[in-house]
Amino acid sequence: MFAEILNKVRLDCPLVHCITNYVTVNDCANVLLACGASPVMADDEREAEEIVSIASALVINIGTLNSRTIPSMFKAGRRANELGRPVILDPVGAGASSLRTATAMDLMREIDFAVIRGNISEITSIAGGESKTRGVDASASELLDGDLPADVISLILKLREKTGAVITVTGPKDIVAGEKDLYIVRNGHPMMSKVSGTGCMLTAITGAFCSAAPSDIAVAAASAAGMFGVAGEFAFERLTSEGGGTSTYRSYIIDEVSKMTPEKMREAIKIENR
Amino acid sequence: MFAEILNKVRLDCPLVHCITNYVTVNDCANVLLACGASPVMADDEREAEEIVSIASALVINIGTLNSRTIPSMFKAGRRANELGRPVILDPVGAGASSLRTATAMDLMREIDFAVIRGNISEITSIAGGESKTRGVDASASELLDGDLPADVISLILKLREKTGAVITVTGPKDIVAGEKDLYIVRNGHPMMSKVSGTGCMLTAITGAFCSAAPSDIAVAAASAAGMFGVAGEFAFERLTSEGGGTSTYRSYIIDEVSKMTPEKMREAIKIENR
Amino acid sequence: MFAEILNKVRLDCPLVHCITNYVTVNDCANVLLACGASPVMADDEREAEEIVSIASALVINIGTLNSRTIPSMFKAGRRANELGRPVILDPVGAGASSLRTATAMDLMREIDFAVIRGNISEITSIAGGESKTRGVDASASELLDGDLPADVISLILKLREKTGAVITVTGPKDIVAGEKDLYIVRNGHPMMSKVSGTGCMLTAITGAFCSAAPSDIAVAAASAAGMFGVAGEFAFERLTSEGGGTSTYRSYIIDEVSKMTPEKMREAIKIENR
Numbered sequence: 001m002f003a004e005i006l007n008k009v010r011l012d013c014p015l016v017h018c019i020t021n022y023v024t025v026n027d028c029a030n031v032l033l034a035c036g037a038s039p040v041m042a043d044d045e046r047e048a049e050e051i052v053s054i055a056s057a058l059v060i061n062i063g064t065l066n067s068r069t070i071p072s073m074f075k076a077g078r079r080a081n082e083l084g085r086p087v088i089l090d091p092v093g094a095g096a097s098s099l100r101t102a103t104a105m106d107l108m109r110e111i112d113f114a115v116i117r118g119n120i121s122e123i124t125s126i127a128g129g130e131s132k133t134r135g136v137d138a139s140a141s142e143l144l145d146g147d148l149p150a151d152v153i154s155l156i157l158k159l160r161e162k163t164g165a166v167i168t169v170t171g172p173k174d175i176v177a178g179e180k181d182l183y184i185v186r187n188g189h190p191m192m193s194k195v196s197g198t199g200c201m202l203t204a205i206t207g208a209f210c211s212a213a214p215s216d217i218a219v220a221a222a223s224a225a226g227m228f229g230v231a232g233e234f235a236f237e238r239l240t241s242e243g244g245g246t247s248t249y250r251s252y253i254i255d256e257v258s259k260m261t262p263e264k265m266r267e268a269i270k271i272e273n274r
Numbered sequence: 275m276f277a278e279i280l281n282k283v284r285l286d287c288p289l290v291h292c293i294t295n296y297v298t299v300n301d302c303a304n305v306l307l308a309c310g311a312s313p314v315m316a317d318d319e320r321e322a323e324e325i326v327s328i329a330s331a332l333v334i335n336i337g338t339l340n341s342r343t344i345p346s347m348f349k350a351g352r353r354a355n356e357l358g359r360p361v362i363l364d365p366v367g368a369g370a371s372s373l374r375t376a377t378a379m380d381l382m383r384e385i386d387f388a389v390i391r392g393n394i395s396e397i398t399s400i401a402g403g404e405s406k407t408r409g410v411d412a413s414a415s416e417l418l419d420g421d422l423p424a425d426v427i428s429l430i431l432k433l434r435e436k437t438g439a440v441i442t443v444t445g446p447k448d449i450v451a452g453e454k455d456l457y458i459v460r461n462g463h464p465m466m467s468k469v470s471g472t473g474c475m476l477t478a479i480t481g482a483f484c485s486a487a488p489s490d491i492a493v494a495a496a497s498a499a500g501m502f503g504v505a506g507e508f509a510f511e512r513l514t515s516e517g518g519g520t521s522t523y524r525s526y527i528i529d530e531v532s533k534m535t536p537e538k539m540r541e542a543i544k545i546e547n548r
Numbered sequence: 549m550f551a552e553i554l555n556k557v558r559l560d561c562p563l564v565h566c567i568t569n570y571v572t573v574n575d576c577a578n579v580l581l582a583c584g585a586s587p588v589m590a591d592d593e594r595e596a597e598e599i600v601s602i603a604s605a606l607v608i609n610i611g612t613l614n615s616r617t618i619p620s621m622f623k624a625g626r627r628a629n630e631l632g633r634p635v636i637l638d639p640v641g642a643g644a645s646s647l648r649t650a651t652a653m654d655l656m657r658e659i660d661f662a663v664i665r666g667n668i669s670e671i672t673s674i675a676g677g678e679s680k681t682r683g684v685d686a687s688a689s690e691l692l693d694g695d696l697p698a699d700v701i702s703l704i705l706k707l708r709e710k711t712g713a714v715i716t717v718t719g720p721k722d723i724v725a726g727e728k729d730l731y732i733v734r735n736g737h738p739m740m741s742k743v744s745g746t747g748c749m750l751t752a753i754t755g756a757f758c759s760a761a762p763s764d765i766a767v768a769a770a771s772a773a774g775m776f777g778v779a780g781e782f783a784f785e786r787l788t789s790e791g792g793g794t795s796t797y798r799s800y801i802i803d804e805v806s807k808m809t810p811e812k813m814r815e816a817i818k819i820e821n822r
Contacts, residue, residue, distance in 0.1 A: 021589070022296040022570040022573060022589075023573050023574055023577050023587075023589050024574060024577075025296060025297050026297055026298060026300060026301070026470060026471070026574060027574070029297050029298075029470035029471075030469065030470045030520065030521060030524065033468050033469070033470055033520060034468070034519065034520050034521070039297075039470065040367065040370065041295070041296075041297050041337070041338055042338065042367070042370075042371065043338060043340065044338075044339065044340040044341060044373060045341075046341070046371075046373045047371035047372075047373040047374065050370075050371040050372060050373070051370060051371050054370060063589070064589055064590065064591060064592075065592065066591065066592040066616065067592060067593075067594070067616070068340065068341070068342065068616065093588065093590070096588065096590075096598075096599060096602060097590065097594075097595035097598040097599050098595075098598060099592060099594045099595040099598070100595065194581050194582070194806065195578065195581070196574060196577035196578045196581055196587065197574070197577075244803050245582065245800075245802065245803025245804060245805070245806035245807045246578065246581065246582050246802060246803065246806040247578060247582070247798070247799040247800070247801075247802035247803050247806070248799050248800070248803050250521070250578065250799075251521040251522050251524075251525060251799060252519075252521070252522070253521075254519065254520060254521035255518050255519025255520065255521050255522050256519060257519070258468065258519035258520040258521070259519045296570040299570060299571050300571055300572060300574060300575070300744060300745070303571050303572075303744035303745075304743065304744045304794065304795060304798065307742050307743070307744055307794060308742070308793065308794050308795070313571075313744065314641065314644065315569070315570075315571050315611070315612055316612065316641070316644075316645065317612060317614065318612075318613065318614040318615060318647060319615075320615070320645075320647045321645035321646075321647040321648065324644075324645040324646060324647070325644060325645050328644060342614065342615070342616065524795070525795040525796050525798075525799060526793075526795070526796070527795075528793065528794060528795035529792050529793025529794065529795050529796050530793060531793070532742065532793035532794040532795070533793045
């Protein structure tokens with residue numbers, strides 16, 4: 001179920017339109033190519049609607065948002081909704097500034113998102129809870145590795161109901177909450193949090209996977225999280241055998257996405273349906 | 275003939291001013307350093323003319339163009355023309371939006387380009403043909419590896435005549451069309467299309483090479499394409515011996531540019547003058 | 549003294565707010581994570597003050613400055629001053645355009661900087677001397693490896709007095725001029741100048757180190773320069789044993805920062821107090 005979507009992406013080669021931050025945009029472009037999709041980055045108001053109309057999915061990432069790109073996000077999002085293309089939101093840094101929180105909230109009001117992916121701080125902020133965001137990374141302690149705290153689950157479900165979107169919360173384990181299913185993804189490696197942009201990359205991949213499996217967005221989102229986590233595990237194995245550090249690890253993660261196969265996913269993926 | 279230009283770049287260390295997209299700008303900066311040039315990225319309207327006046331070449335790349343950077347492209351381009359510096363155009367994504375196509379057309383009307391480099395979709399769009407652009411990458415089938423289709427050649431020649439620029443069309447093989455010569459460059463590796471920014475990097479290198487050989491721009495453009503293709507071949511050899519993926523490949527391509535010598539170029543370059 | 553600050557950064561995990569260029573921003577984010585800090589990049593006028601108020605340090609880098617980001621630099625800088633957070637200036641390309649030189653001068657007038665880090669061309673420009681900037685890199689000859697030229701020292705001291713900031717001048721050897729101390733840092737490797745962004749990365753690290761040692765900014769700045777230089781040396785050793793080029797070198801530098809320990813620093817750091 002999860003592994004087939006990768007094949008579909010490689011067959012379809014979906015064009016994924018990203019309006020995203022300039023910090024990790026290159027990694028997003030390269031990881032999209034690595035998983036078999038094709039990236040197009042375009043954030044000018046005058047071309048956002050036209051570009052999204054030739055794309056199979058739209059990814060809106062609010063890192064380094066600004067007065068020029070925010071209107072493009074709305075225009076592209078509305079057009080994607082009209083055309084029935086999946087739209088993914090990455091509320092980078094929501095909770096860290098009122099501009100980011102308010103923009104994420106406004107986007108959620110105006111645009112139907114297929115998936116919203118963030119860390120627990122960001123998801124808490126936009127779900128209307130108390131945010132503890134300090135920038136763009138969530139500390140490990142914010143998402144316990146043991147049992148899921150009830151308040152975290154209830155927040156995620158609240159946001160899911162409010163938006164109708166599948167919610168992906170990433171951390172030591174990832175949670176993907178769909179309408180009927182709640183997936184727990186136990187893949188990945190703690191060192192991924194030491195690489196800038198792993199969250200943004202997963203969001204971009206989620207866009208590609210959703211375009212390949214529009215009839216079950218929760219499965220697509222869980223599959224993306226599992227696949228990327230598996231890539232992080234394989235990359236860590238290769239890294240430790242060679243003595244590399246965080247920058248080599250970044251490269252290896254993208255490498256492993258480019259070398260991923262459904263077979264490897266089937267063997268390594270650890271997704272539980274609660 | 276082709277290999278000497280690399281030496282010249284390394285001796286001159288030309289400053290190359292790039293107004294380019296934020297997706298692949300870091301790769302452009304690093305590949306310019308790797309080939310012996312020096313990059314300067316500057317896109318504000320208030321400094322574009324001043325920066326270009328201390329540079330040896332100007333590269334205009336319209337990926338992620340926007341309302342703020344477009345006027346800077348025109349200002350810098352006109353100034354470079356006045357000063358007799360070579361100006362290179364990379365019409366990234368022309369055909370994908372009317373903003374990009376129109377901006378490329380306007381630039382070609384107002385500015386004399388030494389070289390225009392794009393994939394066949396982009397070149398088709400700006401030559402006034404039927405475009406099939408879907409984003410920024412050309413599918414392999416768009417440029418046949420066997421005989422050159424007559425309509426492709428005729429389009430390239432049409433654009434060359436219209437603009438007076440040398441036209442570089444990259445794909446499974448590269449075509450460099452100058453006033454008198456038509457070079458076919460049979461270097462490179464298909465995996466280069468799986469790395470974001472290989473086209474942008476070649477455009478940046480072309481700027482450096484043109485500044486080093488202003489008297490024969492077609493030779494400079496063909497040399498740049500051949501050198502970069504050879505780097506792609508060497509990088510692929512190193513990659514396969516180590517089992518890497520697309521991100522490591524990206525690094526190795528830039529590595530091989532930094533380790534390139536005229537001797538290596540002479541041995542490996544496959545350029546045919548039709 | 550120098551090595552302890554790294555431990556402090558790893559314990560504090562300071563949030564470092566960067567308003568920086570889009571060329572090397574990803575490297576700055578990754579090197580901050582590698583040294584134990586946490587990056588947040590935010591340049592919109594409407595969030596700059598709010599973001600800096602949750603950060604432990606602010607880094608202002610004027611590469612690819614523009615009409616939209618310049619006001620954010622001033623707002624964030626003033627707010628950081630009010631809150632007593634260290635602010636670091638990287639005057640990238642000062643001397644190459646009047647916009648850059650004037651912006652750096654205006655910033656120095658309005659904002660109290662803890663550290664200003666640049667190459668000798670940039671520092672010369674903003675100290676009011678004759679600049680020889682050609683873009684963003686300083687040629688090796690601009691900073692002699694032998695004895696310090698008296699006019700270089702006098703310029704640095706002049707800028708220190710004018711601004712009250714610690715001045716870090718990087719080159720074949722780095723000079724860190726504080727109120728009482730003048731440190732000469734003899735770490736690093738010439739190949740670092742072939743990687744785009746090594747200067748920007750050091751500036752970002754300097755922000756993290758200053759937040760960890762606010763009571764002695766000169767020691768923090770010298771420690772950052774020494775640590776980064778040591779990483780460059782270790783990276784070069786690993787590189788040559790594997791036959792890599794400049795892009796692999798870039799990765800290895802960040803790798804070595806992520807693997808740095810106070811013990812390694814103590815052994816390899818070469819800092820002299822004049």
